Amino acid sequence: MKKVHIKSFGCQMNVYDGQRMADILGEQGYEETATPEGADLILLNTCHIRDRAVQKVYTELGKLRDIKKAQGAQGQETKIVVAGCVAQAEGGEIQRRQPAVDLVVGPQAYHRLPELLAEAAGRRVVDTDLPIEDKFGFLPATKPQVIRARGVSAFVTVQEGCDKFCAFCVVPYTRGAEFSRPVAQILSEVERLAEAGVRDVTLIGQNVNAYHGEGPDGAVWSLARLMHRVAEVPGIARIRYTTSHPRDMDDDLIAAHRDLPQAMPFLHLPVQAGSDRILAAMNRKHTGDEYRRLIGRIREARPDIALSSDFIVGFPGETDADFEDTIRLVDEIGFASSYSFKYSPRPGTPAADLDAQIPREVMDERLYRLQGRIEHHRQAFNAAMVGRTVDVLLERAGRHPGQMAGKSPYLQAVQIDSDSDRIGEIVRVVIERTSTNSLFGRKCGAQDDPRKEMAA
Numbered sequence: 238m239k240k241v242h243i244k245s246f247g248c249q250m251n252v253y254d255g256q257r258m259a260d261i262l263g264e265q266g267y268e269e270t271a272t273p274e275g276a277d278l279i280l281l282n283t284c285h286i287r288d289r290a291v292q293k294v295y296t297e298l299g300k301l302r303d304i305k306k307a308q309g310a311q312g313q314e315t316k317i318v319v320a321g322c323v324a325q326a327e328g329g330e331i332q333r334r335q336p337a338v339d340l341v342v343g344p345q346a347y348h349r350l351p352e353l354l355a356e357a358a359g360r361r362v363v364d365t366d367l368p369i370e371d372k373f374g375f376l377p378a379t380k381p382q383v384i385r386a387r388g389v390s391a392f393v394t395v396q397e398g399c400d401k402f403c404a405f406c407v408v409p410y411t412r413g414a415e416f417s418r419p420v421a422q423i424l425s426e427v428e429r430l431a432e433a434g435v436r437d438v439t440l441i442g443q444n445v446n447a448y449h450g451e452g453p454d455g456a457v458w459s460l461a462r463l464m465h466r467v468a469e470v471p472g473i474a475r476i477r478y479t480t481s482h483p484r485d486m487d488d489d490l491i492a493a494h495r496d497l498p499q500a501m502p503f504l505h506l507p508v509q510a511g512s513d514r515i516l517a518a519m520n521r522k523h524t525g526d527e528y529r530r531l532i533g534r535i536r537e538a539r540p541d542i543a544l545s546s547d548f549i550v551g552f553p554g555e556t557d558a559d560f561e562d563t564i565r566l567v568d569e570i571g572f573a574s575s576y577s578f579k580y581s582p583r584p585g586t587p588a589a590d591l592d593a594q595i596p597r598e599v600m601d602e603r604l605y606r607l608q609g610r611i612e613h614h615r616q617a618f619n620a621a622m623v624g625r626t627v628d629v630l631l632e633r634a635g636r637h638p639g640q641m642a643g644k645s646p647y648l649q650a651v652q653i654d655s656d657s658d659r660i661g662e663i664v665r666v667v668i669e670r671t672s673t674n675s676l677f678g679r680k681c682g683a684q685d686d687p688r689k690e691m692a693a
């Protein structure tokens with residue numbers, strides 16, 4: 238068999254796309270390998286969201302050129318493919334900067350990988366079309382043994398692209414306009430996953446709660462309706478979704494957090510900043526107080542919900558007072574976790590041309606302070622778990638013999654003392670202590686395993 242090494246940068250959608258490319262290449266006789274050395278095909282699945290992500294790609298490509306050269310000297314041909322959002326944004330520029338690259342393929346064209354690879358024999362090829370056709374219809378189904386190897390938690394892309402046009406963000410340009418997969422297609426993918434042992438699905442999309450896919454009844458289905466239907470798939474015990482926009486949190490979706498037992502009490506709902514002036518300049522279409530009220534309604538529906546957000550510091554024009562508004566919002570909401578970034582001007586986005594770009598030192602200082610507050614609230618959220626009983630989905634063997642590792646409903650990593658349980662089971666666990674990145678607990682019972690009903 239030929240070997241392919243796939244390295245994904247960036248978001249969960251890239252992880253998903255990387256897996257689907259592995260599925261396609263599997264059909265072409267490639268098996269995955271963990272290192273680039275020895276691979277016949279090396280595929281970088283890239284991220285364009287911030288400048289540093291792009292720089293990483295070029296650094297990585299320099300190393301791959303050396304591997305390709307060394308393997309060539311040994312008589313082994315090596316192909317280098319750049320996929321993902323840098324491929325989309327930079328196109329042929331990638332091969333001008335790094336001639337060792339054989340093929341550049343955008344995120345909406347990777348279902349054509351087999352043909353493109355054949356074309357790229359002996360010459361360089363670029364395919365960054367953003368076609369309206371649905372690439373998902375062309376992807377081969379993931380094989381059951383591959384699903385099992387990937388584990389009991391899986392991502393399923395249900396939506397792609399974004400029509401929101403936040404002033405800082407490159408996604409509407411790299412991933413294109415909003416597109417929702419039809420319900421039937423998503424269901425057959427979830428059913429295959431569940432049959433191979435998946436218990437926990439995360440429905441993903443750049444703006445997933447704007448989902449509006451065609452239902453089997455011909456009507457347009459919302460994300461809430463889709464979640465209710467996915468919850469009926471035998472074996473699926475947990476449903477999450479990411480990433481959401483505050484403007485698209487409709488009443489049905491909020492109600493699902495109250496009414497649907499499979500809807501996990503975790504929500505990633507980026508707010509980006511706390512100052513209304515900056516939110517307006519970012520074209521976020523909501524104010525700080527609108528976000529606070531929305532969180533209030535979500536917490537009313539599901540009081541224990543863990544919330545998380547993304548933040549950008551140093552957006553052009555951000556004053557000290559604006560930044561204090563962000564800190565105030567963070568302290569008021571008390572997020573269970575959050576990501577935070579320094580603003581990075583992206584070519585082609587409206588914010589890149591704004592005056593009043595913020596000096597690096599100011600951004601560094603603000604990021605440091607913000608991350609301190611975020612970490613404080615994360616630790617507080619985790620510490621409050623001690624003494625509580627939670628359901629833990631067992632995902633893998635633990636760090637030490639006699640331990641197993643899994644996830645709490647709040648997306649926390651949990652280590653339990655047990656080696657007698659099966660991966661994929663959900664057990665009741667009393668949390669006894671926390672460390673920086675994990676909770677530790679003791680098993681105190683088993684939750685019903687829906688798979689037993691399936692077998693009966």
Ligand code: 5AD
Nearest residue numbers: 405406507547548578579580581583
């Ligand atoms: N600079 C910094 N952070 C950005 N993000 C998106 N674009 C930029 C940018 N130009 C962040 C946002 C988004 C997350 C995925 O990345 O916070 O929610």
Ligand code: SF4
Nearest residue numbers: 247248284285286322
């Ligand atoms: Fe990065 Fe956005 Fe592309 Fe994901 S969609 S890889 S976050 S640029």
